[in-house]
Amino acid sequence: DQQVKQNSPSLSVQEGRISILNCDYTNSMFDYFLWYKKYPAEGPTFLISISSIKDKNEDGRFTVFLNKSAKHLSLHIVPSQPGDSAVYFCAASESKLIFGQGTTLQVKP
Amino acid sequence: GAVVSQHPSWVICKSGTSVKIECRSLDFQATTMFWYRQFPKQSLMLMATSNEGSKATYEQGVEKDKFLINHASLTLSTLTVTSAHPEDSSFYICSARGTSFIHEQYFGPGTRLTVT
Numbered sequence: 001d002q003q004v005k006q007n008s009p010s011l012s013v014q015e016g017r018i019s020i021l022n023c024d025y026t027n028s029m030f031d032y033f034l035w036y037k038k039y040p041a042e043g044p045t046f047l048i049s050i051s052s053i054k055d056k057n058e059d060g061r062f063t064v065f066l067n068k069s070a071k072h073l074s075l076h077i078v079p080s081q082p083g084d085s086a087v088y089f090c091a092a093s094e095s096k097l098i099f100g101q102g103t104t105l106q107v108k109p
Numbered sequence: 110g111a112v113v114s115q116h117p118s119w120v121i122c123k124s125g126t127s128v129k130i131e132c133r134s135l136d137f138q139a140t141t142m143f144w145y146r147q148f149p150k151q152s153l154m155l156m157a158t159s160n161e162g163s164k165a166t167y168e169q170g171v172e173k174d175k176f177l178i179n180h181a182s183l184t185l186s187t188l189t190v191t192s193a194h195p196e197d198s199s200f201y202i203c204s205a206r207g208t209s210f211i212h213e214q215y216f217g218p219g220t221r222l223t224v225t
């Protein structure tokens with residue numbers, strides 16, 4: 001049973017435009033969410049997180065939005081850069097992280 | 110801050126031998142460390158959780174006698190793949206969580222294991 005889902009396996013965006021990566025979850029008890037970026041053959045890198053008491057958290061070009069009623073969160077990257085091309089994982093935090101399947105973002109120059 | 114290292118970054122071994130992978134938190138004390146495995150084009154699969162000084166908690170389906178985990182100090186955890194077989198070939202990644210950040214896990218760079 002997939003508790004955290006990233007339904008889009010891939011996304012392609014033009015450099016300078018906005019990238020929006022989506023994530024849905026099923027367990028309303030989750031109260032903390034994280035986004036990680038991963039390059040091939042490397043470990044994931046922590047990007048940004050959000051607590052369920054907030055609906056938005058911003059850090060530079062990265063903003064995470066949380067819609068608790070819809071059990072949905074999204075990561076916005078603006079402006080997108082070619083170096084942002086990677087696999088992005090959302091995760092819910094319990095005693096452990098529960099990862100989505102990942103979305104491969106390609107930013108075209 | 111929050112840097113995690115892994116050693117080795119890649120290793121090739123023969124079937125039947127054992128391989129040890131080290132995971133270190135370099136600038137924080139890791140009260141909890143996690144070991145993951147990633148198959149090609151798939152998400153991270155949590156293998157086990159270890160707390161310093163305690164026995165590891167393994168996820169369902171993970172053989173604890175095959176994947177030995179030791180978390181002897183607040184900065185070091187090791188994963189030993191015993192009697193390795195080709196199907197154990199994979200990308201193994203550790204992560205660590207410290208007392209100052211109860212949710213965020215910081216990941217090591219991963220270890221590519223190839224069993225011939």
